[in-house]
Amino acid sequence: MSFSNKIKEIGAQAVQALWQQTVDLNDIHVNETKPEFDGEYTLVTFNLAKIARKKPAEIAEELGKHIVDTHSKVFTSYNVINGFLNLSLTDSLLLEFGKEKSLDTAVCNDNNTSGKIMVEFSSPNTNKPLHFGHLRNNFLGDSVSKIYKAYGYDVCKANLINDRGIHICKSMIAWQKEANNETPQSTNTKGDHFVGKYYVKFNDLYKAEMKELVDKGVSEKDAERQAPIFLEAQEMLRKWEAGDEETVSLWKKMNGWVYEGFESTYDRLGISFDRYYYESDTYLLGKKEVDEGLEKKVFFKKEDGSVWITIKEDPLDEKLVLRSDGTSVYITQDIGTAQLKFEQEQMQKSVYVIGDEQIYHMKVLKFILEKLGKEHAAGVHHLSYGMVELPHGKMKSREGTVVDADDMIDDMLAIAQKNTEELGKVDGFTPEELTQLYRTIGLGALKFYLLRVDPKKKMIFNPEESIDFHGFTGPFVQYTHARLSSILRKADDFSAEMDTALNIEERKMLTELEKFSSIIEQAAIEYSPALICNYVYHIAKSMNSFLNSQHILTAEADSKKALRIAIAKITKKTIAEGLSLLGIHAPERM
């Protein structure tokens, strides 16, 4: 149990003993003590005033005395300031923690909540390559998966490929019209970029046709629907759903190109999945669910044959679940996918990492699943995140105004290389190790940059300003890890009893390090890798400061040396494990 929870329990027991009142653990407020006061943890007593019917200062005084008297192994002393009860932990408690965690095992192993969770993320469209915004999705999903695993869950990472629909047909049409049978191989282009090029091309053609119609006096809205190339795309979707051989084989060919491109990007990012779902498989399941829902009167059919659900009566809000021509829409396949997922994994929680522009869509999906009486509906959670925007506005693949993910990665690796070379830190590495190091640092900077911001906030990325390597960044944390590794290598296998009086710096480090597992718990509950970023940075910063004033290898006594080596070891492990929850590697040297 974490120190903080332990103190809450002790506090509650003390209230019981002193005033014969039962308090909920949530009503015992325990904070970190502000640095200007003595102590590590502070118990807030204002809200206990009613229970104890005394002034806060008196409560704090009595509680402090009682707590320190009855738990002398945990607390050494207390002080009361303005009604705040500051408690100091005993050296022995901190030393015990230090001894236990400096053993050669993982630092975090005491979260063992059981349960199964599926995290769906990435979920790309097969008509365009990944851009910078998608990276946020991928990193978030990957990190949340890792956090839940550390939290004690059985995790299944899922990728739902949007491999069907009108947008795919658009790339196919443009390719048929313009490509003269050229392929990624013949043009030496990465498959996803190759196909993305034709998606952009379709929109160029589409726009030109629309303009022509508008010039003839057709309204813009009608022009959108009447443009011949748009009608062709619609026709192609019908053919595809009907199983037309030629269409399906073209579709397979072009999707194949895209998958190759995606795989290479995932590989570079160090991201993998346990299950892949394809909408081309699940949309039929969705139709089946819609049929069943019709029987159960959850849905209703309009005269033209389209199928709807009523979300709200007043004001009327209806949602289409099946088109009048019998083809499925986005939500149809989502209903099917949700069912398939649950049949396969029987998970309690199902997280969807999807941009916040789909909040309404996900609400509707959950609503429909509930109406259909699906037991897994309750576990559905939409982890939404804000758009990544450029200083000039949004990225739009249709218009080609995007920061491409592959280009971004290349840039980061180049910057990592440049910085390393400028600092003259390339000696002693083989060329292969250097390539690996640049990848570690470059990707570390990129992932940290995108994960450190609260997911629900939109973020602005200025491509003109490169991502920093100083301060609150991935490389800063990685550097601290490398620094500690270096010191620990020099420490060899030094061992000695570490029982010694702790100074304030040592107490501070150990107290901070102890919070790791509760940070993981909180990050899991809030689905927020940003909390891990903050914590891991905080630890790294404290450690660098610690190293500035506390000598490790030349400590004044063997016991001190042993203690500080232990602190260095725990910090190193905490950083490495924390970074790994973000999908970031911690280098031994950099």
Add this chain to the structure above:
RNA sequence: GGUUCCAUAGCUCAGCUGGAUAGAGCAUCAGAUUUCUAAUCUGACGGUCACAGGUUCGAAUCCUGUUGGGAUCACCA
């Protein structure tokens, strides 16, 4: 218009279920290296927490309203 999210230092962001004098990084300025990795450390400068009310011992945090910005409300995905 309905729904919903956001607004904190010049910039990018923390601030947990309300707690002590609102914190980091970047930028600017001034320092620290014969010493375990200076991709580091120490300090200075920088704030009407969008605005106005309310709740209470106590509000950046909760409630209401206002302003500004984003998203969404399709037989698109």
